[in-house]
Amino acid sequence: MQYIDPLWPAYPEIFMLAMACVILLADLFVRDEHRGITYMLTQLSLAGCAVVIWMTAIYLNTGETMHTFSGMYVADMMSDVLKLITCFGVMSILVYARDYLAARGMFRGEFFALVLFAALGMMVMISANHLLTLYLGLELLSLSLYAMVALQRDSGTATEAAMKYFVLGALASGMLLYGMSMIYGATGSLEITRIASVIADDGAKNLVLVFGLVFLVAGIGFKLGAVPFHMWLPDVYHGAPTAVTLFIGSVPKLAAFAFVIRLLVQGLGTEEIQGHWQQMLAVMAVLSLIVGNITAIAQTNLKRMLAYSTISHMGFLLIGIVAGGLNGYASSMFYVVVYVLMNLGAFGMIMLLSRQGFEAENLEDFKGLNQRSPWYAFLMLLLMFSMAGVPPTVGFYAKFAVLQAIVEAGHVWLAVIAVVFSLIGAFYYLRIVKLIYFDEPADTAILAPRTDAGLLMSLNGIAVLAFGVFPQPLMTLCASSILASL
């Protein structure tokens, strides 16, 4: 046996932490007009982190699960894949956000440090095999996000959003901790794999366990933004600067998905307990679909509308989890990856349309985009149809995979509800397409995004179509990660 450093599985996180500290310090010596250096360093760290993830995955993982820190930390294929996507997602966010931030005086070192810490938090969450590790990652992520929302000090709405987010987030964290303590009381362990084996040996006090489970599910519901724990979402999406909204609305959902898989599926996945949380999640899923899709129709602010659309997407994600089994979890993972791809594009587009002193966040601002720039209009069309789940875009396959899993699990009624509400959902996405294509432009400023942002946007839109025509690789990737991790 060759010697393997026991810290290997955590190398990406260690790298990320080091780089975050380096950037925090290095930024002190960078003058405002050279802030681009910090930006480049951040991008390089993220890219470097992706390389480290790749290398550790190649060197260590022959598809096996590795533990470190005496079992508190795990690296498996699912974590590798999700972390890679997280890194690329964060990189794209920074590319989209660069001009936007610069125009609003937020192009500062703190922002990049916070972004890296948030990314680190997500990576810790994704790899956690211990309730405390999980909590640690979650808090690191959340605290960074609270600060990012509040970064625009003079903006009233941003401050309000940050406050709401913080108070409700703290409440959710409290619930989560309470639930974790119950689990600890019932099983005598905080380590997820141990919890699973204790429950499997029937050594757990069931009542306490289920009681704790309720709190855990509430905490998860809050982090995902599923109804009835969704109240913070529209306000925070709306109030936060769009660059931050883009961040909150996209990659953290990957971590939240991993959170659900680690905690519920790997930790509390025995048949009996599974029955309990499946019921709760099913209710949350249906409510999310109903509230998300119907409320979205009434919105005139695009960011708010996308917030409600997120809620409905989370409903779909939960349906995949409720379906259970390899196919169910794989479909959920596929869904969340596709969701991130689509949301990056949609919010990225809002930022492309925004400029100094102007936020293109109202639906009206998209009027006649086709006449201003047919190409970006076409990309937005693809993104919107993908969100609505119309083939041949990848959004269709995401919904399709979930529906297929749920029908396989025997809940045809859930599939029918999901279908009916995605029809209602189609309306508000269509309305955006209608504004873009059928209306005369109200705003005639020429669209001139940075070359890199424009290119990335094109890539993003084309990816939605390309994965729609050839969904196979992405689906296989998700299916095999889930297979390797369960």
Next chain:
Amino acid sequence: MYALPLLSLAIWIPIVFGVLVLATGSDRNAPLARIIALVGAVLGFVVTLPLYAGFSPQMGGFQYVQKVGWIEAFNAHYHLGIDGVSLLLLLLNSFTTVIVVLAGWEIIQKRVAQYMAAFLMLSGLMNGVFCALDALLFYVFFEATLIPMFIIIGIWGGPNRVYASIKFFLYTLLGSLLSLVALIYLYFASGGSFSLLDFYDTPLAIGAQTFIFFAFFMAFAVKVPMWPVHTWLPDAHVEAPTGGSVVLAAIMLKLGGYGFLRLSLPIVPDASHALSGFMIFLSLVAVVYIGLVALVQTDMKKLIAYSSISHMGFVTLGLFIFNAQGMEGAVIQMISHGFVSGALFLCVGVLYDRMHSRQIGDYGGVVNTMPVFAAFFMLFAMANAGLPGTSGFVGEFTVILGAMQASFWYAFAAATTLIFGAAYTLWMYKRVVFGAVANAHVAELKDINLREFLVLGLLAVAVLAMGIWPAPFAEVIHTSVADLLSHVMHSKLPVQ
């Protein structure tokens, strides 16, 4: 066996050319966009010709089959193949695309590249629907057609276009989403396959069959459209630009009829039999009641739209009386209706381009200023009324013959269309074309130009050819219909 994947070419040539046209960009390059579009449309039509030439009408099953792996996770394949019915629809579609590109040549001045590209892509996608032998592939093409059509109605349509386009989209999406659930159900029932051919052999209990039947019914009845889910059609037609109306009437509606024929009937034969009374009833309501509705329209496009619904009633009637004549008649009616309704919408378009009115009351005495046009219009109006010697007659007559075998009263009710059809078409024709010149605008009308002559002439040839010598059309579908009937007559209830 076949050197070229012709079916793939028929699907992808229009789409690729659509992308090329789109790439020409702004309206400064409009002439280039038009030429590329025409080349694409003609090329798309040309590749379908060898399909007809190489098709062996005696052979059952599917020909030109192409099967490549696509999505492993769902066991879905890129699986294409055609029988006689799909062959005719492919030809019709590719032919219509050429007509539509020509028809929009000068009329469309706003965002020309997008207009042409939308039609080309739509054409490719619809070819995909007619060729797909994999249910998921079928669904993807079927749904994807919504996007270009939505855009076409919404951008180039009339004053109420936004309402019409959203109504069109949501109506059809509702139907197809439900059929998606049915397809997923079938996937599990057939043991994990999306191949239509596997679906054909899957035994299903009558309860499941009924559920699937209604799910498909929602998807296809909306597309046909059958009474009472037809209300999107008059709106969409009236608001769509001429080319959009032509494609809607000539091809899009056929997706519904084709869906019934390719999916509903062979996959759930027992439910189809059990519910045939229901389907026949709806079809006859469409034929009779909608025929009467057409009679009172004052808007020419609306009148033709209602007449389309009424004629499509013949298609569903023919499909659900379960005999060879009915079914062959239904297929021929689909093709014929494609030519005739397309031509009628073009005629209205010709008038609309000059007068910017579709109201019958604004016209009168057009024959005095546009004699050549009036002659063409006359021919198509007669075909719509089902005059012998035109294609309209062949389809309707065959369906009525088939209906007669099933029940005298079905045939009787269906035959009333010969009266109503003649009444509303010819009455409209009389009011628009004959009589004294009604007003100064009519007096200033110019007769059709060479391009319009070419477009209408091509369609006139098609309508007459099919009416006088339908054998080439009937021959290719003969075996396919017999095949289909044998599927439909074969119960799929699980053996106890």
